[in-house]
Amino acid sequence: MRALVFEQTLSFRPRQAEPAQNEGDALIKVRQAGICATDLEITKGYMGFAGILGHEFVGDVVSADNKELIGQRVAGEINIVCGRCDLCLSGLSTHCRNRSVLGISKHNGAFAEFVRLPSVNLHVLPRAVDEDAGVFVEPLAAAFQILKQVKVEGKADSAPGRKWVTVLGDGRLGLLVAQVLRNANCPVRVVGRHSEKLALCEKWQIRSRLLADIIPRHDQDVVVDCTGSAGGFELAMQMVRPRGTIVLKSTVAAGKPMNLAPLVIDEISVIGSRCGPFREAIRALAEKQVDVASLIHRRMRLEQGVEAMELAERPGVLKVILTMD
Secondary structure (H helix, E strand, O other): OOEEEEEOEEEEEOOOOOOOOOOOEEEEEEEEEEOOHHHHHHOOOHHHOOEEOOOEEEEEEEEEOOHHHOOOEEEEOOEEOOOOOHHHHOOOHHHOOOOEEEOOEEEOOOOEOEEEEEHHHEEEOOOOOOHHHHHOHHHHHHHHHHHHHOOOOOOOOOOOOOOOEEEEOOOHHHHHHHHHHHHOOOOEEEEEOOHHHHHHHHHOOOEEEEHHHOOOOOOEEEEEEOOOOOOHHHHHHHHEEEEEEEEEOOOOOOOOOOOOHHHHHOOOEEEEOOOOOHHHHHHHHHOOOOOOHHHEEEEEEHHHHHHHHHHHOOOOOOEEEEEOO
């Protein structure tokens, strides 16, 4: 099969071995897959992964032990878990001690003609969710996870319970997070570096500001770091109020020395936020609650995968989608 493989360098391989079968797996023929910041960071050394990249996909089930899945169009959760460890048994299976992660850790990903995942990881997509929207199920689910971790619902401007929330980063994930928070009646603002991306916020009736125009004042109740940069957390510390909350969504390979004393002095809560609820993401896409079409910058064939990854890393570029046909 054809695949985009990272092993010290990134290359397109026209004859890669098909994924090996494990008990309970389904074989999926990939239709489309999306490039995200984590894929780009892996090529810089993040997670020490080698193999087929890609974890945002939509495809058709070719074979499965569960015969009802065969022929269905699906998206898939990315954590492959044991179901037996203490964390799995306590309801924290996404943190399984023995997990592998699709295209990220010990499991080949979806930048290929075929991918395998356990059948229990798959979610059938309704007709209302087309191929383009299906690619966004996984990152949109990650955006919904914030609502499960932090109370962000807003009230009227004059109400004392109003929360001030800033999303740092106007990239792919940041713009999804902003829409999810807006839909939760949260008074959200996006801060980014690119005026053309922030223009989407105006279209969605979400407040936005260029980073160059911001003076951090330690006045935000919640700051969500979606910058995808090592400096995002440092900026978040400058913006959040005492006893406020920072939500970290960025995964980066590069480290950066920083002074963490403000977290103690200002009693800041820091919450890591990763994978989220697929069902809620699929429902939001089916009901057109979130605009993902505006985030698609370009579609490219799998054979153009190396070029597509280079394009996805350029400033101003949002989602680049790989097509398998």
